[in-house]
Amino acid sequence: MGNTVYLECYSGISGDMTVAALLDAGADRQALEKALRSLPVHGYEVEVSRVKKAGLDVCDFHVRLDAEFENHDHDMEYLHGHSHSHEQERVHPHENHYHDEEAHNHTHAHEHHHSHTHGGHTHTGLKEIMDIIGQGQLSDRAKETAVQIFQVLAKAEAKAHGVPIEEVHFHEVGAVDSIVDIVAVAVCLDNLDITEVIVPFLCEGTGTVRCQHGILPIPVPAVAHIVEAHQLPVRLTEVEGELVTPTGAAIVAAIRTGSELPKQFVINKIGIGAGKRNYERPSLLRAMLIQEKNTCQSESLEESLKKEDFIYKLETNIDDCTGEALGYTMDKLMNAGARDVHFLPVYMKKNRPAYELTVICDEERMKKLEQIIFQETTTIGIRRVKMERTVLPRKNDVVRLPDGELKVKRCVLPDGQERCYPEYDSVAALAEKSGKSFWQIMSAFKQTSDT
Numbered sequence: 001m002g003n004t005v006y007l008e009c010y011s012g013i014s015g016d017m018t019v020a021a022l023l024d025a026g027a028d029r030q031a032l033e034k035a036l037r038s039l040p041v042h043g044y045e046v047e048v049s050r051v052k053k054a055g056l057d058v059c060d061f062h063v064r065l066d067a068e069f070e071n072h073d074h075d076m077e078y079l080h081g082h083s084h085s086h087e088q089e090r091v092h093p094h095e096n097h098y099h100d101e102e103a104h105n106h107t108h109a110h111e112h113h114h115s116h117t118h119g120g121h122t123h124t125g126l127k128e129i130m131d132i133i134g135q136g137q138l139s140d141r142a143k144e145t146a147v148q149i150f151q152v153l154a155k156a157e158a159k160a161h162g163v164p165i166e167e168v169h170f171h172e173v174g175a176v177d178s179i180v181d182i183v184a185v186a187v188c189l190d191n192l193d194i195t196e197v198i199v200p201f202l203c204e205g206t207g208t209v210r211c212q213h214g215i216l217p218i219p220v221p222a223v224a225h226i227v228e229a230h231q232l233p234v235r236l237t238e239v240e241g242e243l244v245t246p247t248g249a250a251i252v253a254a255i256r257t258g259s260e261l262p263k264q265f266v267i268n269k270i271g272i273g274a275g276k277r278n279y280e281r282p283s284l285l286r287a288m289l290i291q292e293k294n295t296c297q298s299e300s301l302e303e304s305l306k307k308e309d310f311i312y313k314l315e316t317n318i319d320d321c322t323g324e325a326l327g328y329t330m331d332k333l334m335n336a337g338a339r340d341v342h343f344l345p346v347y348m349k350k351n352r353p354a355y356e357l358t359v360i361c362d363e364e365r366m367k368k369l370e371q372i373i374f375q376e377t378t379t380i381g382i383r384r385v386k387m388e389r390t391v392l393p394r395k396n397d398v399v400r401l402p403d404g405e406l407k408v409k410r411c412v413l414p415d416g417q418e419r420c421y422p423e424y425d426s427v428a429a430l431a432e433k434s435g436k437s438f439w440q441i442m443s444a445f446k447q448t449s450d451t
């Protein structure tokens with residue numbers, strides 16, 4: 001199981017804010033730069049620096065476009081027709097940047113999106129962007145994330161402009177900086193081994209913003225469509241300006257796995273990313289790497305056993321979902337803390353061969369697991385039953401074997417006898433480490449328990 005990140009979007013979210021927050025939370029910069037250099041995209045340099053925002057020391061990720069591709073993305077006068085105070089100070093200008101050496105002697109493979117300033121460019125469609133991502137030296141997981149983010153954007157654009165998805169040509173997001181931002185987010189998430197992303201809600205501003213289409217209401221149409229399609233919870237604030245960009249909303253829609261924080265958790269690392277636009281609420285995105293700390297750990301054994309007396313069973317019958325999607329769902333449910341997941345082949349109404357999905361879980365995780373089932377399968381309803389159960393008192397222990405330590409569970413039977421069960425993962429790890437077979441480790445364990 002990987003790591004969990006909590007994205008705190010009190011000041012909205014954008015592509016560059018997300019990259020900066022993840023870098024600040026420990027994503028490997030060298031790995032990111034290497035991945036970006038492998039993309040067939042030129043005409044930019046990346047700067048990572050520390051800046052002061054609202055007096056805080058935070059990370060800034062800046063995609064500096066060559067003059068011919070520069071856009072107005074951070075130009076407050078252009079965006080909102082008035083200037084805001086410049087509360088962001090660069091602490092180390094030009095610190096930590098790399099420049100793509102090929103930038104000035106190549107044929108541009110990408111397009112410019114501001115035809116009104118530099119007309120005559122062809123457009124970048126989803127297909128071209130998929131090719132660019134495909135050619136990069138990124139892990140499959142990072143590629144998949146980047147593709148998903150772009151797909152979310154493309155769907156929203158298609159809807160906003162009333163064209164088929166294949167005909168969408170990206171304007172602002174088609175630009176180099178957006179490709180870099182989105183791929184960078186995917187690479188950083190992969191590098192931090194993030195498998196759970198908690199985003200309780202997005203804060204959005206109010207008013208209008210100027211972009212390629214002209215003056216648009218906030219949330220801009222692409223953001224509104226993403227929020228609608230993915231049912232992202234939004235809080236509209238009084239802040240004048242665009243806090244959530246289409247790229248930011250698409251990132252959240254593509255990577256969010258839940259909206260609820262665990263009841264109790266520890267924070268392992270904090271990263272804060274700076275936005276470039278200056279609004280009255282400082283544009284900061286905080287990413288926290290968190291780890292659930294089970295409340296049981298501070299309770300007595302007896303209390304925790306009492307709590308275990310109830311368990312929930314979620315069930316749903318699915319007759320229109322692919323095996324691939326169901327397999328993926330099972331992984332996601334297990335990673336999100338399901339106690340167990342299984343599928344049963346069933347024949348249901350209208351003579352349909354189908355699957356019954358069953359998930360066993362505790363109350364705390366039930367909502368999150370239901371969300372995953374709705375998100376990843378085609379079902380439109382889930383049955384739920386709270387069940388009583390009897391559990392044996394048990395405790396975790398370690399047994400020393402000639403090849404190393406083996407984790408075991410010791411259970412007490414109703415007649416007081418004790419039974420000791422080796423943990424499968426620990427047996428497998430020891431077999432792997434020692435080069436012995438699974439059965440040799442099991443028999444070594446048996447010998448210690450027999451003596």
Ligand SMILES: O=C([S-])c1cc(C(=O)S)c[n+]([C@@H]2O[C@H](COP(=O)(O)O)[C@@H](O)[C@H]2O)c1
Nearest residue numbers: 160171172173178211220221222245246247
């Ligand atoms: O490029 C896209 S998808 C786009 C769509 C829209 C619509 O609402 S339609 C608006 N914009 C504006 O462009 C800038 C930059 O957005 P990024 O997501 O590329 O950072 C922003 O002000 C959007 O409102 C872009």
Ligand code: NI
Nearest residue numbers: 157160213222
């Ligand atoms: Ni648009």
